[in-house]
Amino acid sequence: MPGFAAGAYRPSPGRGTSPGFRFTLYAILAVVLMFVDQRRGWLAEVRYLLSGAAYPLQLAVSSPTEAWRWLEATFATRASLEAENARLEREERTLAMRSQRFEALARENGELRGLREALPDVADHWMVAEVVEVELDSSRRRVLIDRGARNGVFKNQVVMDSHGLLGQTMHVGPWSAEVILITDPEHAVPVEIERTGVRTIAVGTGENQALALPYLPANADVKPGDLLLTSGLGGVFPQGYPVARITDVRRDAVQPSALVRARPLAELDRMHEVMLVWFKGDHPAAPTPASAASSVRKDLPSGDPAYQPQPVPVRPKPAPADAKAPPHPKSNELEAKAAPRPKAVPGAKAAPGAKATLGEKAAPGPKAASTVAAPASPAEGNQ
Amino acid sequence: MVFTALVGLLLTILPLPPWLALLRPAFLVLTVLYWSIAAPRAGGLALGFASGLTLDVFRGAVLGQHALALSTITYVAVREHQKIRSKPAFQQMLIVLGALIVYEFILFAIDGWSGHPMTSPLRWVHAATGALVWPLATALLERTHSRR
Numbered sequence: 001m002p003g004f005a006a007g008a009y010r011p012s013p014g015r016g017t018s019p020g021f022r023f024t025l026y027a028i029l030a031v032v033l034m035f036v037d038q039r040r041g042w043l044a045e046v047r048y049l050l051s052g053a054a055y056p057l058q059l060a061v062s063s064p065t066e067a068w069r070w071l072e073a074t075f076a077t078r079a080s081l082e083a084e085n086a087r088l089e090r091e092e093r094t095l096a097m098r099s100q101r102f103e104a105l106a107r108e109n110g111e112l113r114g115l116r117e118a119l120p121d122v123a124d125h126w127m128v129a130e131v132v133e134v135e136l137d138s139s140r141r142r143v144l145i146d147r148g149a150r151n152g153v154f155k156n157q158v159v160m161d162s163h164g165l166l167g168q169t170m171h172v173g174p175w176s177a178e179v180i181l182i183t184d185p186e187h188a189v190p191v192e193i194e195r196t197g198v199r200t201i202a203v204g205t206g207e208n209q210a211l212a213l214p215y216l217p218a219n220a221d222v223k224p225g226d227l228l229l230t231s232g233l234g235g236v237f238p239q240g241y242p243v244a245r246i247t248d249v250r251r252d253a254v255q256p257s258a259l260v261r262a263r264p265l266a267e268l269d270r271m272h273e274v275m276l277v278w279f280k281g282d283h284p285a286a287p288t289p290a291s292a293a294s295s296v297r298k299d300l301p302s303g304d305p306a307y308q309p310q311p312v313p314v315r316p317k318p319a320p321a322d323a324k325a326p327p328h329p330k331s332n333e334l335e336a337k338a339a340p341r342p343k344a345v346p347g348a349k350a351a352p353g354a355k356a357t358l359g360e361k362a363a364p365g366p367k368a369a370s371t372v373a374a375p376a377s378p379a380e381g382n383q
Numbered sequence: 384m385v386f387t388a389l390v391g392l393l394l395t396i397l398p399l400p401p402w403l404a405l406l407r408p409a410f411l412v413l414t415v416l417y418w419s420i421a422a423p424r425a426g427g428l429a430l431g432f433a434s435g436l437t438l439d440v441f442r443g444a445v446l447g448q449h450a451l452a453l454s455t456i457t458y459v460a461v462r463e464h465q466k467i468r469s470k471p472a473f474q475q476m477l478i479v480l481g482a483l484i485v486y487e488f489i490l491f492a493i494d495g496w497s498g499h500p501m502t503s504p505l506r507w508v509h510a511a512t513g514a515l516v517w518p519l520a521t522a523l524l525e526r527t528h529s530r531r
Binding site: 029046062134171185208 | 395396397399401404405407428431432436437440443444445448450454455461493497498499501
């Protein structure tokens with residue numbers, strides 16, 4: 001801009017003070033800012049306003065990509081639309097088939113836990129947000145989404161797609177929010193291995209398609225293909241959502257821990273739309289009842305409650321005092337989850353091997369879903 | 384000047400495929416360096432600090448992190464602007480490389496101090512590419528004010 005360039009050679013008003021002095025001032029200011037932001041967290045408001053100011057520019061940068069996507073969608077050929085339609089119909093049928101037994105199993109599950117009826121789903125409602133195509137920090141795995149505090153988004157809110165967990169919100173601005181993905185090297189998710197119930201932590205690696213599980217001992221029962229679910233510990237993520245699948249287990253005789261890698265189920269490399277989830281604050285499986293409940297807003301556009309990204313196994317409430325044998329939580333969760341998976345559509349049979357390791361407390365360890373009703377009846381009768 | 388800084392910022396946040404994003408020079412930093420050397424009185428430290436703070440907001444970093452790093456190299460550039468200006472292009476590139484490494488080192492140190500360590504060696508790549516595009520960047524930036 002010539003106008004600015006012409007002015008560039010004009011002496012600035014702050015000319016009188018030496019540059020060294022001004023540098024010291026700026027450096028002190030920066031250090032104070034960092035200290036206040038990092039240690040005290042007083043700058044949350046300032047950051048909120050600044051990120052609101054930054055958002056228009058980010059949208060502008062993102063707009064070419066958006067426009068291209070819009071063009072693609074607008075000029076999609078009839079054939080491709082028909083193909084997509086057929087695919088969606090197929091998908092819908094598959095999901096319907098999988099969820100047929102879900103209701104019945106959820107009720108059965110509730111009865112086993114000594115509840116009169118199944119707990120409602122932990123997810124209260126969710127909102128679709130679009131990813132703003134802006135580079136945040138190339139060395140970290142973060143994305144910007146187009147929903148912010150004005151839409152009811154809060155810090156540490158769970159973000160997922162229809163396949164699994166994506167991450168959580170980090171900085172929330174008025175109209176946008178920064179999401180830290182589970183693959184970010186700074187991110188860690190408390191998980192449990194679905195097959196065995198072993199709890200550990202999945203840490204991001206910075207790569208797009210890999211999580212590391214550094215805290216598993218070398219003799220841990222884990223093998224490629226095992227599913228990782230959120231364990232519900234840590235207070236951010238609810239229990240029982242799918243996170244990743246183990247891809248690689250390497251055991252070194254001299255190393256105390258196994259080298260385990262997992263691949264996230266969520267499509268982290270090609271995501272355009274993500275889902276922000278609100279959880280029921282009073283639900284036993286809800287992550288942080290206090291903060292989640294306070295920030296839930298009912299008037300938001302939400303998804304169809306009949307459709308869940310994945311079924312939510314509920315955390316058990318303490319069994320009635322007179323119940324002699326409280327059914328073990330784990331074994332029930334397995335059945336609740338097993339229902340919609342293809343491998344278990346007809347009878348929801350859970351692997352008996354998993355039962356053996358899980359049923360440490362459960363005296364009448366149910367062997368399979370179909371036989372569950374019998375051993376559970378004493379508990380129910382006592383109620 | 385503000386306009387070029389804005390262009391630098393846009394280039395910094397433009398979405399790129401990951402491998403290209405790693406090579407992406409820190410355009411805003413280069414722009415600020417250029418103005419500190421070519422017109423030290425105009426922008427100077429204020430420009431460096433403001434640009435750094437903008438980067439903090441856009442990067443989601445600790446507020447003040449980029450501001451401190453950028454103010455530091457701006458200060459050095461402003462103080463030594465006459466010496467740097469008189470150097471041939473290749474030596475200028477080396478100086479810019481050094482400045483970018485100092486810049487990245489300050490970021491690196493603050494990352495570690497604030498509990499967001501990022502030890503990947505790939506974070507240093509942009510210093511080299513930044514130095515490589517420096518002659519091109521100066522040629523382009525000169526045109527923004529030599530027309531007058």
